[in-house]
Amino acid sequence: MKAITTAALASFALGIYAAEIPKAPVPPSPYLPIMYKYADAMVERGRDTKGLFYSALDRATMAPLTNLPPAPSGVREEHRVGRYDFALVGSNPFHDENLLRLLYTLSELSGKPKYRDAADAELRGVQYDSRYLPDRPWVLLDRGFHVAPDVSRRRAEPRIDDFMLSFARDGGFRIREWAAVYARTNNEDFLDALDRFAGELVARRDPATGMIRTLTPEISHPLALSGLSLAIDCDAASRLVPDPTATRLRSLADEQDRMFCALPHDLKGRGGFITGDAEATGANRNTTLWTPRAGRYRVGHTTAQVAMMCVSRYENTGNIAYRDLIHAAADAYLKSMPAPDDDVWPMTFGHAISLQVAAWRSTAQQKYLDRARELADFAMKHFFDQGPLPRASLKSTHYESITGADTLALGFVELHLHILGITAVRYPPNTIDR
Amino acid sequence: MKPLLSLVGLVVVSAQCIASPATNFLEVVRRYADTMIEQGRDTYGPQKSGLLLSALDRMTLRPLTVRPAPPGGIRRGDRPGRAWSTMNGANPQIDQNLLRVLYTLTELTGDSRYSKTADEELKWFFENTMSPRTSLLPWGEHMSWDVMYDQPISGGDEMMHEFARPWVLWERCFAIVPDASTKFALGLWEHQIANHKTGGFDRHAPYFEHGPVDGKDFARHAGFYIGTWCYAWKHTTNEVYLRAIESLLGRFERKRVQKDGSLAATIGPLDCEIAAPMVPEELAKRLREFAAKEDELMIPGLRKQVEGGTNAPPKWESGYSEWTLASSAMFCLGRFEQTGRKEYRDLLIAFADAYRTSRPEEDVDAWPMTFGHVISAQAAAYRLTKDQAYLDEANRFAKMAVDCFWQDRPLPRASLKTGHYEAITGADSLALGLLDVHAATRGLKNPIPSNTIDR
Numbered sequence: 001m002k003a004i005t006t007a008a009l010a011s012f013a014l015g016i017y018a019a020e021i022p023k024a025p026v027p028p029s030p031y032l033p034i035m036y037k038y039a040d041a042m043v044e045r046g047r048d049t050k051g052l053f054y055s056a057l058d059r060a061t062m063a064p065l066t067n068l069p070p071a072p073s074g075v076r077e078e079h080r081v082g083r084y085d086f087a088l089v090g091s092n093p094f095h096d097e098n099l100l101r102l103l104y105t106l107s108e109l110s111g112k113p114k115y116r117d118a119a120d121a122e123l124r125g126v127q128y129d130s131r132y133l134p135d136r137p138w139v140l141l142d143r144g145f146h147v148a149p150d151v152s153r154r155r156a157e158p159r160i161d162d163f164m165l166s167f168a169r170d171g172g173f174r175i176r177e178w179a180a181v182y183a184r185t186n187n188e189d190f191l192d193a194l195d196r197f198a199g200e201l202v203a204r205r206d207p208a209t210g211m212i213r214t215l216t217p218e219i220s221h222p223l224a225l226s227g228l229s230l231a232i233d234c235d236a237a238s239r240l241v242p243d244p245t246a247t248r249l250r251s252l253a254d255e256q257d258r259m260f261c262a263l264p265h266d267l268k269g270r271g272g273f274i275t276g277d278a279e280a281t282g283a284n285r286n287t288t289l290w291t292p293r294a295g296r297y298r299v300g301h302t303t304a305q306v307a308m309m310c311v312s313r314y315e316n317t318g319n320i321a322y323r324d325l326i327h328a329a330a331d332a333y334l335k336s337m338p339a340p341d342d343d344v345w346p347m348t349f350g351h352a353i354s355l356q357v358a359a360w361r362s363t364a365q366q367k368y369l370d371r372a373r374e375l376a377d378f379a380m381k382h383f384f385d386q387g388p389l390p391r392a393s394l395k396s397t398h399y400e401s402i403t404g405a406d407t408l409a410l411g412f413v414e415l416h417l418h419i420l421g422i423t424a425v426r427y428p429p430n431t432i433d434r
Numbered sequence: 435m436k437p438l439l440s441l442v443g444l445v446v447v448s449a450q451c452i453a454s455p456a457t458n459f460l461e462v463v464r465r466y467a468d469t470m471i472e473q474g475r476d477t478y479g480p481q482k483s484g485l486l487l488s489a490l491d492r493m494t495l496r497p498l499t500v501r502p503a504p505p506g507g508i509r510r511g512d513r514p515g516r517a518w519s520t521m522n523g524a525n526p527q528i529d530q531n532l533l534r535v536l537y538t539l540t541e542l543t544g545d546s547r548y549s550k551t552a553d554e555e556l557k558w559f560f561e562n563t564m565s566p567r568t569s570l571l572p573w574g575e576h577m578s579w580d581v582m583y584d585q586p587i588s589g590g591d592e593m594m595h596e597f598a599r600p601w602v603l604w605e606r607c608f609a610i611v612p613d614a615s616t617k618f619a620l621g622l623w624e625h626q627i628a629n630h631k632t633g634g635f636d637r638h639a640p641y642f643e644h645g646p647v648d649g650k651d652f653a654r655h656a657g658f659y660i661g662t663w664c665y666a667w668k669h670t671t672n673e674v675y676l677r678a679i680e681s682l683l684g685r686f687e688r689k690r691v692q693k694d695g696s697l698a699a700t701i702g703p704l705d706c707e708i709a710a711p712m713v714p715e716e717l718a719k720r721l722r723e724f725a726a727k728e729d730e731l732m733i734p735g736l737r738k739q740v741e742g743g744t745n746a747p748p749k750w751e752s753g754y755s756e757w758t759l760a761s762s763a764m765f766c767l768g769r770f771e772q773t774g775r776k777e778y779r780d781l782l783i784a785f786a787d788a789y790r791t792s793r794p795e796e797d798v799d800a801w802p803m804t805f806g807h808v809i810s811a812q813a814a815a816y817r818l819t820k821d822q823a824y825l826d827e828a829n830r831f832a833k834m835a836v837d838c839f840w841q842d843r844p845l846p847r848a849s850l851k852t853g854h855y856e857a858i859t860g861a862d863s864l865a866l867g868l869l870d871v872h873a874a875t876r877g878l879k880n881p882i883p884s885n886t887i888d889r
Contacts, residue, residue, distance in 0.1 A: 021583050024518035236796040243791060315851045316796060318838035323853075357503075362853035364491055364502035418503050421510040423753065429797050 029419040031376055031412040032109075034384055038409060039106050041388035042099065043118045051121035052091040053099060055081045056400040059389045064089045065398060072393035072403050073343035074292060074299035080402060088400065093126045094134035098406030101140070101428040105413055108425040124148040133165075136432045137173040137233055141180040156181045158193035163200065166219070168212040168256075169226040169434055171201055172233030175249070179237030194237065195245055198252060201230070210259030211276075222275035222285070224260055225301055225309070229434040231256035232312045257313060261321035267328035271336070273306045290338040290348055303329055304351035305433055311358045312431040323362060330359035334371050337378070343395040347404020347433055349379040353411035354430035357418050372415050379408055407433055457833050459868040460542065462840060466865055467539055469495060469844040470532065471551050476524060476581035483558050484551075485524035485579060486532065488514035489856040492843045497522050497581070498854060505849035505859045506799030507753020511590025512598075513858060514578040521856075523578030523587060526559050527598045531862030534603070534883040538869055541880050553610055560607060560614035565641050569621025570595040572641060586641060594638040595626065597658040599887050600705060604665035612669060619666035622659055623678045630677075633685030635659075653689070654889065656682040657705030660721075664709035676717060679709060683717075683724060690731070699731035704765070704886070707772045729769065733777050736762055740784040750794040752801045752859070759785055760807035761888060767814050768886030779818055786815035790827055793834070799851040803860020803888055805835040809867035810885035813874045825874055832871045835864055863888055 045062045046054050058065050065088045071077060081090030093100070100119040107116035123144045138144075144152035156177040165171045175194055182190040204213045211223040212230065231253040238249035263274045264284075272286030285293070292300035307329035314322035333352050338344045356372035359365070383390035383405070390408060392400035399405065407430060414427040473495040476483040491498050498521045504513065514528070515521030526533065533552040540549035563572050563579050563586060572579050572586030575596040580587040588594065601607075607615040623630075626639040628648035636646035637655045660679050667675035686700040703725030710718040710725070739746045739762055747757045763785035770778035789808050794800040812828035815821070839846035839861070846864060848856035855861065866885045873882050 021516065021580070021585060021587070022519075024516065026518055239793055239796055246791070312797075315799075316794075318841055318850065320841050323841075361503040361851055363493070364498060364500055364854045366500050421501070421504045423504050423507050423509065426506060426799070 027419050029416045031380070031419075032416045034380060034388075035102065035409050035412050035416075036106065036110070037388035038384075038390065038405075039099075039103055039115055043103070043114060046389075047118070047121075048091065050125045051118070052093075052125050053096050053118075053122055053401075055090055055092045055095045055402065056088040056392075056398060057389060059387050059391065059397065059399050062387070062389070069392075069396065069398045069400075072345060072396045072400065074345075075400075075402055076299075080400070088398070091126075092402075093122060094136050094138070095401040096122070096406060097136055097138065097140065097432065098404070098410050098428070098430075099401065102406060102409045102413065104143070105425060105428060109422075119143075120147045124151065126151065133170055134173070135434060137176050137434070139176075139432055141177055142184075145181075145184050153181060153185070156190070158189065162193070163197055164215065166215040167221055167226050168201055168204075168214075168223075169229040171197055172230035175230075175237045176233040179240040179249075183240040191241060191245060194241065195248070198234070198245070198248055202248075202252060205255070210255055210262075212256075220276075222301065224263055225273070225275050225306055225434070227256040228260045228306070228309050228313070231260070232309060232316075232431070232434075235313075235316060257317070257319060257322075261319070261325070265325060265328075267303070267325065267332050271332040272303050273301075273325075273329075275301065275306075289332060289336050290344050291342045292348075302348045302351065303332060304348060304355045307355045308351050308358075308431045309434065311355070312429060314362075315358075315429075326355070326362065327359055330355050330368055330371075333375070334367065338394070343393045345393050345403035346379065346383050346390050346408035349375055349383070350404055350407035350409070350411035350430060351433065353379070353408075354414050357411075357414050360418065369418065373419075376412060376415050379411075383408065404433060457836055459832055459836070459872045462836050463535060463865045463868050463872075464539060464543065465844045466840075466846065466861075467532075467536055467548055471547065474845075475551075478522070479580075479582045479584045481562075481584045483524070483562065483579070483581065483584070484554050485526070485558060485581060486529050486551075486555055487581060488523055488525045488528055488578060488858065489521045489848075489854065490845060492845050492847060492853060492855045495845070502848075502854040502856070503852055505801060505852050505856065507751070507756060507801075508856075508858055509754050511576055511588070512754070513589045513856070515589060516580065516587045517590055520582075522580055522582045523589075524559075524581055525573050525578035525598075525857070526555055527573040527601065528857045529555075529862060530599060530601065530603065530887065531860070531866050531883075531885070532857065535862060535865045535869065537606075538866075538880070538882060542869070542878075553606070556603065556607055557611050560611040560618070564614060564617065565621070567643055568595070568625040568639070568641060569617040570625060570639060570641050571618060574598045576638075577641060592638075593641040595641045596637050596639070597655055599889070600658045600661050602661075602883075602887055604662060608665055608669040616666055616670055616672075619662050619675065620672075622662055623674060626659065627678070627681070630681055633681040633683075635682070651685075653686060653700040654702060656686055657701040660701070660709050661705040664712040668712040676713060679713065679717060679721075683720060687724065690727070697727070697731055699728050699735075701728065702732070702765075702889075703728040704768050704772065704889075707769075729773075729775070729777075733781070736766065736781050740781060740788065748795075748798075749789065749792055750800045750804055751798045752804050757889075758804050758807065759788055760804055760811055763811035763814075764807050764886045765889060767811070768884060771884060771886075782811065783815050783819065786811045786824060786827070789831075790823075794850065799849045801849050801859035802835065802839050802846050802864035805831060805839070806860055806863035806865070806867035806885055807888070809835065809864070810870045813867070813870040816874055825871075828871045828874065832868055836868070839864065860888060 068088050081092050082088050103115035103119040162174050178190040178194040201212055214221050234249040235253040238246040265273045270286050271289050275285045287301045287303040287306050289303050292302050310322045310325045353372050353375050356368045360368040389399040390405045392403045410430045417427050470486055474487050476485045501521050514523030514525045536548040536552040575598040576594050577588050625644050627635045628646040634648035636650040637652045639646045663675040663678045690697050690700045706721040706725040710721040747759055749759050763782055766778045766782040809828050809831045812824045816824035845855040846861045847853050848859045869882045
């Protein structure tokens with residue numbers, strides 16, 4: 001009887017209250033249209049006759065630059081495209097790697113093949129400079145094999161100087177590529193190269209700190225961050241190769257995880273990750289929030305950039321030490337904005353946005369999603385203030401992809417998909433800037 | 435506090451998701467169940483229904499105050515909460531394996547509170563949430579019961595009844611809520627089926643009012659309906675249920691014939707085989723023949739999957755209508771258990787082999803459900819072959835899953851990239867998988883429910 005009464009009450013409730021539940025509005029997301037404009041501009045006006053993307057452009061005319069604009073803060077002249085005594089004209093697929101990933105994602109989202117076709121054209125036409133040491137791993141090898149297998153294979157072939165790569169980070173990039181080629185071809189040469197190089201890295205490990213020494217100790221290098229990057233690539237590679245190589249790579253990744261997570265990172269107090277070996281450098285160096293410390297050979301890392309490496313490790317391992325670091329790093333950006341004089345890169349905003357989104361995924365705390373929006377709104381206003389292309393930095397006026405306009409674009413897409421709860425199209429992880 | 439600390443003691447988190455060999459999977463599952471019973475039931479709003487919430491904040495063990503980031507592949511409208519709003523729904527259909535886990539825990543531990551909780555869920559839900567006009571329930575793919583507002587809700591814009599999985603708890607439902615179960619079965623016939631003559635149905639039937647549209651059917655749903663009506667016939671002998679089964683069976687006997695005369699699989703064999711022993715012999719024979727023909731049509735495709743054909747599903751990435759190799763393995767297990775056919779045994783073992791030493795691909799937002807299926811596939815392969823390597827793999831995957839999904843909390847997270855609890859990605863199927871390993875490792879004779887309902 002009680003059940004019937006309760007059922008009757010519920011039936012009554014179904015009729016009475018159905019209209020009273022407040023409806024929430026669809027949340028606004030202005031970020032994707034900006035990305036389509038950026039992509040359209042690059043596809044339609046930002047390519048040379050071979051279909052390669054210009055890595056620098058005049059934002060006002062949408063044409064190749066005819067001069068050499070001042071480099072954004074922290075960018076070394078020799079790392080820029082083109083001849084540094086002439087105009088800033090050239091194409092570097094590593095600088096545009098996230099742009100290519102953006103284009104593939106936009107084709108999936110829009111159903112329009114033109115973005116994917118443009119990215120494929122770049123993969124077909126690109127000439128890799130084997131002497132160039134990028135700041136990113138090449139994660140488009142699978143697609144490259146699909147559209148231009150010979151180019152991709154040639155690019156990945158082991159070279160003698162690979163085994164003399166000084167920094168663990170760069171070694172990790174090659175390990176990733178060799179594993180990808182092996183998975184595609186079963187060519188044992190790549191497996192042998194991978195084994196040999198992994199062994200050399202293990203031999204260079206400092207037994208006390210776990211950090212992998214450089215071959216050029218005279219050059220200051222962020223060994224801890226290099227090891228973290230290596231962990232990402234070794235773990236990725238281990239999923240593509242058979243045992244015992246896979247186990248060896250996983251062990252290497254595990255060791256670097258332990259090394260990095262054991263460091264006394266003071267994100268709450270100093271807002272930074274420790275970058276290297278305190279004993280070797282005499283002091284703990286920390287990452288900074290907005291403008292990385294420039295080194296002699298390369299620019300340093302921001303906290304958000306390193307935090308995105310932690311995101312990669314956390315989301316691929318579930319290791320809660322990384323989870324705690326991600327949350328602490330996201331907290332450090334909750335209130336901070338660049339100082340008026342800071343010449344901040346779009347890349348840094350891209351990382352900061354993706355970091356907040358990662359913290360949102362992990363904690364389900366609204367403050368992180370709200371903060372991601374605030375950072376994206378600032379970036380939209382200050383980088384995309386004139387035309388469809390973003391400026392190279394807050395103090396630059398031209399477009400130059402070396403400072404991570406494409407990384408900012410990925411941050412926008414990731415945020416957009418999270419705001420609208422879209423999962424049919426997966427966002428590319430914003431974790432390749434190392 | 436003490437139970438939580440003991441769980442933390444069990445789950446050693448390493449950098450590569452490999453737990454201490456001492457992980458006690460029964461304890462992990464039991465702690466999950468205990469937490470859901472103690473902190474995951476509806477004590478909110480005017481009606482304290484006791485329903486298990488289908489999503490929770492894993493850190494506070496309280497209802498979510500937001501609509502959290504979706505796990506990869508989960509559609510907006512399928513989540514247990516109102517569109518664009520907080521997620522506070524209870525959906526027994528996506529918690530079905532959790533209910534099966536609760537019944538099993540009572541058998542394994544002798545503690546009756548687990549089965550009592552499951553019974554209370556079924557009783558309250560069936561007696562209090564049914565649409566007065568259609569007798570459909572607010573569960574399944576799009577609907578749930580909002581525990582704050584005490585109302586049926588939809589994750590999308592429309593209040594549509596659609597099965598998410600087959601409902602395999604009918605025997606229990608007819609035992610404890612016979613009248614409501616009968617009403618639902620009749621409502622399914624009257625309000626989900628648009629054309630009783632042709633069997634044309636709408637997989638999306640309006641919950642509040644009659645209104646199914648002909649021609650919007652997905653074949654597998656016919657199996658879910660047949661799997662409902664067979665129990666209704668068994669418990670009521672009302673012939674309307676036989677007519678309902680005949681109507682849909684006839685529809686797909688016709689629909690399996692393609693325009694060029696070739697045949698294609700439709701409903702699949704599992705639900706037809708379940709129904710056969712319950713109905714009169716003539717219909718039973720027809721159901722069995724239909725199932726056998728489905729086998730004939732499906733096995734070549736399954737073989738291609740195992741061989742890595744171009745249309746083979748991924749190993750780890752799940753999503754809406756995106757099955758994995760492991761879910762195919764679970765289909766083979768289900769069918770092997772029904773028929774003992776060697777083809778299915780061999781396929782199941784081949785699927786288990788395909789996962790040997792595997793880990794999710796880089797950056798894939800893997801679901802607990804997939805791990806559950808992989809674990810159950812390895813455990814089943816062990817049961818069939820007695821090859822220790824399969825049990826070792828089952829243990830390896832189980833440890834990896836505990837570390838990756840449970841981490842330092844009593845509830846598993848919804849996916850590798852999210853941090854909240856949300857049953858839609860199959861935490862419950864993973865729990866069943868863990869019980870499978872527990873039973874296989876200890877040689878227990880207690881039957882663990884087959885992990886074969888995610889389809």
